[in-house]
Amino acid sequence: MTRQMTGAQMVxxxxxxxxxxxxxxxxxxxxxxxxxxxxQQTEIKHILVRHEQGATHAAEGYARATGKPGVVLVxxxxxxxxxxxxxxxxxxxxxxxxxxxGQVPTFMIGNxxxxxxxxxxxTRPCTKHNWLVKETDKLGDTIHQAFHVATNGRPGPVLVDxxxxxxxxxxxxxxxxxxxxxxxxxxxxxxxxxxTALAELMEKAQRPILYTGGGVINSGDAATQLLRELAKATGxxxxxxxxxLGCYPASGPQWLGMLGMHGLYEANMAMHDCDLMxxxxxxxxxxxxGRVDAFSPKSKKAHIDIDPSSINKVIHVDIPIIGDVGHxxxxxxRIWKSRGxxxxxxxxxxxxxxxxxxxxxxxxxxKNSETVVxxxxxxxxxxxxTKDRKDRYITTEVGQHQMWAAQYLGFxxxxxxxxxxxxxxxxxxxxxxxxxxxxxxxxxxxxVAGEAxxxxxxxxxxxxxxxxxxxxxxxxxxERLGMxxxxxxxxxxxxxxxxxxxxxxxxxxxAEAFGAKGIICSDPADLDDAIRDMLAHDGPVVFDCLVEKHxxxxxxxxxxxxxxxxxxxDASTEDAIDTKGAVLx
Amino acid sequence: MSTLxxxxxxxxxxxxxxxxPNADIIETHTLTVIVTNEAGVLARxxxxxxxxxxxxxxxxVAEIDHEGHTSRITIVTTGTPAVITQIKxxxxxxxxxxxxxxxxxxxxxxxxxxxxxxxxGHGDKRVEALRLADIFRANVVDSTLESFVFEMTGTSEKIDxxxxxxxxxxLQELARTGVAALARGPAET
Ligand SMILES: Cc1cc2nc3c(=O)[nH]c(=O)nc-3n(C[C@H](O)[C@H](O)[C@H](O)COP(=O)(O)OP(=O)(O)OC[C@H]3O[C@@H](n4cnc5c(N)ncnc54)[C@H](O)[C@@H]3O)c2cc1C
Ligand SMILES: Cc1ncc(C[n+]2csc(CCOP(=O)(O)OP(=O)(O)O)c2C)c(N)n1
Numbered sequence: 221m222t223r224q225m226t227g228a229q230m231v232x233x234x235x236x237x238x239x240x241x242x243x244x245x246x247x248x249x250x251x252x253x254x255x256x257x258x259x260q261q262t263e264i265k266h267i268l269v270r271h272e273q274g275a276t277h278a279a280e281g282y283a284r285a286t287g288k289p290g291v292v293l294v295x296x297x298x299x300x301x302x303x304x305x306x307x308x309x310x311x312x313x314x315x316x317x318x319x320x321x322g323q324v325p326t327f328m329i330g331n332x333x334x335x336x337x338x339x340x341x342x343t344r345p346c347t348k349h350n351w352l353v354k355e356t357d358k359l360g361d362t363i364h365q366a367f368h369v370a371t372n373g374r375p376g377p378v379l380v381d382x383x384x385x386x387x388x389x390x391x392x393x394x395x396x397x398x399x400x401x402x403x404x405x406x407x408x409x410x411x412x413x414x415x416t417a418l419a420e421l422m423e424k425a426q427r428p429i430l431y432t433g434g435g436v437i438n439s440g441d442a443a444t445q446l447l448r449e450l451a452k453a454t455g456x457x458x459x460x461x462x463x464x465l466g467c468y469p470a471s472g473p474q475w476l477g478m479l480g481m482h483g484l485y486e487a488n489m490a491m492h493d494c495d496l497m498x499x500x501x502x503x504x505x506x507x508x509x510g511r512v513d514a515f516s517p518k519s520k521k522a523h524i525d526i527d528p529s530s531i532n533k534v535i536h537v538d539i540p541i542i543g544d545v546g547h548x549x550x551x552x553x554r555i556w557k558s559r560g561x562x563x564x565x566x567x568x569x570x571x572x573x574x575x576x577x578x579x580x581x582x583x584x585x586x587k588n589s590e591t592v593v594x595x596x597x598x599x600x601x602x603x604x605x606t607k608d609r610k611d612r613y614i615t616t617e618v619g620q621h622q623m624w625a626a627q628y629l630g631f632x633x634x635x636x637x638x639x640x641x642x643x644x645x646x647x648x649x650x651x652x653x654x655x656x657x658x659x660x661x662x663x664x665x666x667x668v669a670g671e672a673x674x675x676x677x678x679x680x681x682x683x684x685x686x687x688x689x690x691x692x693x694x695x696x697x698x699e700r701l702g703m704x705x706x707x708x709x710x711x712x713x714x715x716x717x718x719x720x721x722x723x724x725x726x727x728x729x730x731a732e733a734f735g736a737k738g739i740i741c742s743d744p745a746d747l748d749d750a751i752r753d754m755l756a757h758d759g760p761v762v763f764d765c766l767v768e769k770h771x772x773x774x775x776x777x778x779x780x781x782x783x784x785x786x787x788x789x790d791a792s793t794e795d796a797i798d799t800k801g802a803v804l805x
Numbered sequence: 806m807s808t809l810x811x812x813x814x815x816x817x818x819x820x821x822x823x824x825x826p827n828a829d830i831i832e833t834h835t836l837t838v839i840v841t842n843e844a845g846v847l848a849r850x851x852x853x854x855x856x857x858x859x860x861x862x863x864x865x866v867a868e869i870d871h872e873g874h875t876s877r878i879t880i881v882t883t884g885t886p887a888v889i890t891q892i893k894x895x896x897x898x899x900x901x902x903x904x905x906x907x908x909x910x911x912x913x914x915x916x917x918x919x920x921x922x923x924x925x926g927h928g929d930k931r932v933e934a935l936r937l938a939d940i941f942r943a944n945v946v947d948s949t950l951e952s953f954v955f956e957m958t959g960t961s962e963k964i965d966x967x968x969x970x971x972x973x974x975x976l977q978e979l980a981r982t983g984v985a986a987l988a989r990g991p992a993e994t
Contacts, residue, residue: 345856349900369900404900529894
């Protein structure tokens with residue numbers, strides 16, 4: 221069944237038919253017909269951001285916190301180019317997002333028209349797919365395809381560029397059922413022979429580890445449940461990447477903490493010494509592998525991933541399994557159970573003894589202070605005062621604070637932790653917290669921030685205020701580009717080139733100027749009360765937590781080093797990175 | 806979507822032993838990719854190669870099914886075995902890509918290229934050019950009193966060889982189509 225309507229009406233109709241209730245956007249000349257339709261309806265809530273980059277990160281936060289795709293609407297030219305960072309961020313972190321952009325009318329494309337940009341050209345490498353729609357008759361179909369592509373297989377961002385004349389013209393609209401989506405159908409079921417081979421290895425493994433990642437969260441709640449069941453049934457230890465935090469509960473007995481460059485000692489040592497590594501929805505990122513030729517030299521490796529290009533890209537694996545985590549784990553559990561639920565009990569017991577020794581190193585301990593707030597302490601207190609809140613959602617900016625948040629905050633559920641992992645986008649956290657709070661209006665949403673990152677998209681405080689979103693901006697203010705400063709200390713002989721945050725604003729006044737509450741804290745003795753103050757306030761808060769300026773984030777695997785060559789808190793950092801490591805990032 | 810032939814359990818070793826032995830082996834592969842013939846599809850494929858630092862030795866593209874809107878892209882590329890595998894996986898995951906075949910790996914295939922050679926000269930050189938063209942079964946598709954345009958179809962090596970011979974005889978311009986290739990025998994359906 222097709223219906224006649226204008227292109228602008230089709231956009232709104234298609235969003236409604238896709239079950240969208242919220243979009244993030246910013247108007248302009250090339251999307252006015254769509255905004256006119258938005259004005260005349262009530263089913264879709266439009267959140268007016270302050271910058272298109274903010275819209276994309278808000279949509280990412282919304283998507284990660286709900287499991288639904290995030291939707292963004294921007295105008296042509298600068299509206300579209302401002303969305304590029306968010307598109308790239310979503311591509312790197314496999315976040316489903318649909319960006320609809322306005323374009324100059326079809327008959328003006330190529331003429332350097334006002335606010336014309338080659339949006340599909342610019343966004344081709346930073347989207348999973350994109351479309352320029354030149355006929356109104358194809359618009360409905362294309363938008364449905366866009367949702368299909370963004371959410372199926374490895375999720376990712378897509379963009380639909382819609383010229384203004386296409387929005388005005390009438391055409392026939394097709395619904396989601398009639399849309400032509402069949403040719404994009406990534407495989408979700410894993411190869412049974414490979415899964416059986418993995419079950420065999422699991423029976424014999426004496427030093428196994430489950431290396432989980434963002435793919436578990438992408439796969440959905442069922443995958444999380446199956447992972448937990450697998451861990452419980454086998455007794456295998458579990459670690460996770462930055463992107464997978466929460467898929468196995470941090471309070472669970474088999475949790476080793478995050479792995480990787482700033483991961484926990486026990487997690488990295490277990491990865492290095494294991495004899496069976498089961499990668500479930502992670503992508504052997506360079507923050508994980510360190511020196512590739514020294515990565516877990518004694519293990520057999522299995523890799524479950526929906527994207528064939530993730531397999532054998534960085535690390536050669538013995539058992540590749542292409543498929544969706546949920547589907548594969550279901551088969552794996554069934555096969556392993558039907559073969560008698562065997563594990564190498566003795567080997568496992570010894571393995572856990574070894575792991576306990578590593579745990580006893582207590583790699584996250586740090587020297588606390590009575591006079592200055594240590595950033596680690598600030599996060600420990602934040603954790604202590606909020607961990608009972610089942611509805612706690614954390615976003616972060618990028619830098620040391622992000623890593624400390626990953627180390628010191630515990631997540632017992634998936635979709636509670638939104639961070640920019642692959643692209644490492646400073647300025648992600650505040651708009652992401654806005655998106656999360658829009659999705660969960662009554663939840664506790666905290667953005668753990670560094671002052672430098674936070675300034676990159678601070679205009680979104682206006683959005684928070686406008687929509688009464690009580691987001692808490694917990695800024696660990698070290699007056700430094702801390703992560704950069706740390707690398708300069710380790711690599712460039714303390715030459716701190718431009719890694720200061722100078723001329724910082726008064727964050728309390730800034731908060732007040734936005735109509736939010738401002739809190740400042742510099743004394744560890746006041747910290748608990750100040751945090752309670754923040755939590756008690758029914759509205760957005762900017763919390764300026766003045767912390768130790770020169771704290772380094774440990775543990776750390778220096779670039780170019782192996783997993784068992786970690787720098788610990790009290791280690792000497794001189795010459796930690798050799799000249800070969802220095803060229804790496 | 807294509808199903809990619811990534812061999813499972815190809816090795817009993819871990820990454821530690823495996824990374825290096827293959828790193829220096831550079832192979833040449835001919836890939837054939839069936840894509841939806843939509844706007845920008847060629848830019849997408851080329852962008853993949855430039856963006857990820859892969860090599861393109863030759864690339865040809867043309868629509869092969871007008872009603873089904875599909876085109877065949879034939880790409881000759883070089884790289885280590887791991888890179889070649891990545892290229893195929895990266896092509897396979899693109900939304901408008903229907904099939905990826907590695908003709909070099911999947912059995913015997915035929916590869917052909919068409920080339921046009923403009924050769925100008927007088928006297929002995931002109932006679933010699935014509936004689937060699939005959940031996941190579943090149944056709945004369947244009948001739949003036951001082952020049953010829955030869956047309957030749959063959960493997961890339963044959964075209965290279967003919968070009969080398971024509972150079973001292975007055976080769977002025979050369980146009981090549983790049984490789985088109987098909988697997989031998991009936992198509993799998
Ligand atoms: C300053 C900084 C420091 C960092 N340090 C660390 C660190 O110490 N440790 C760390 O872990 N990270 C760190 N990161 C993050 C790191 O850069 C990567 O983003 C992260 O490690 C990647 O996580 P992942 O492997 O889980 O993959 P993701 O990026 O989450 O990718 C998911 C993988 O799962 C697959 N997948 C998706 N959906 C499915 C499905 N349904 N079924 C099966 N497979 C699926 C995808 O194809 C992909 O291969 C850091 C980032 C920054 C900015
Ligand atoms: C947009 C962007 N520009 C530059 C960088 C490089 N970078 C990574 S961390 C960092 C410093 C972040 O400082 P801050 O937000 O204060 O956090 P801290 O490390 O001090 O906790 C910089 C500049 C980046 N990740 N993103």
